[in-house]
């Protein structure tokens with residue numbers, strides 16, 4: 001029997017996803033397989049339109065592949081009905097978006113409180129989480145009072161509020177300068193390595209790949225391991 005430590009955080013086997021109609025039909029995912037274990041941070045790179053967002057959508061139970069298996073922490077998310085998939089996402093998967101995707105009117109603390117409430121989590125500790133991403137001193141600030149890097153840190157804290165097994169991260173450094181980009185990806189890597197969260201990060205930013213355990217490359221819907229140049 002498998003134990004929690006040996007259950008992959010994410011396991012995709014032979015996923016195929018076609019999008020569009022007629023001549024515009026494309027293989028967004030073409031026989032994609034991927035295993036990510038707890039504590040790993042994996043980067044996915046590749047040209048625009050190669051299928052990276054589709055991979056995150058399928059991994060995050062936002063889209064069902066036409067065929068193949070997607071297990072998150074042992075649960076086959078392709079078998080879940082829509083409402084069950086939503087519930088599963090709220091409790092097991094964290095999402096981090098390009099610019100933090102924060103709500104303009106809410107302070108950092110309230111961003112986390114709202115996320116916890118939506119997931120029915122009464123034990124979340126927003127203050128401790130903001131402290132863990134170096135944002136305790138900005139707890140009462142709204143997004144427009146924060147720098148891009150600080151917004152991204154709050155976005156990461158919010159994604160962690162429900163203690164997810166899997167963190168799916170889409171272009172977290174797109175709006176950041178070089179120093180903030182390194183800080184944010186270093187932070188993600190630390191969460192993976194210290195808290196055992198599995199992180200899958202889509203990025204165009206080759207500068208930050210050094211912080212990742214593995215780099216995968218998508219080309220025309222296919223996923224391959226990429227060997228980093230020394």
Ligand SMILES: Nc1ncnc2c1ncn2[C@@H]1O[C@H](COP(=O)(O)OP(=O)(O)OP(=O)(O)O)[C@@H](O)[C@H]1O
Pocket residue numbers: 019020021026027028046047048049050051052053054055
């Ligand atoms: N809703 C849709 N209908 C039709 N085709 C789509 C749809 N969404 C994406 N596609 C196509 O599927 C392929 C994969 O798109 P996807 O967004 O996953 O790529 P990507 O690597 O994330 O691109 P980018 O880096 O530009 O965000 C592309 O050819 C895209 O044009």
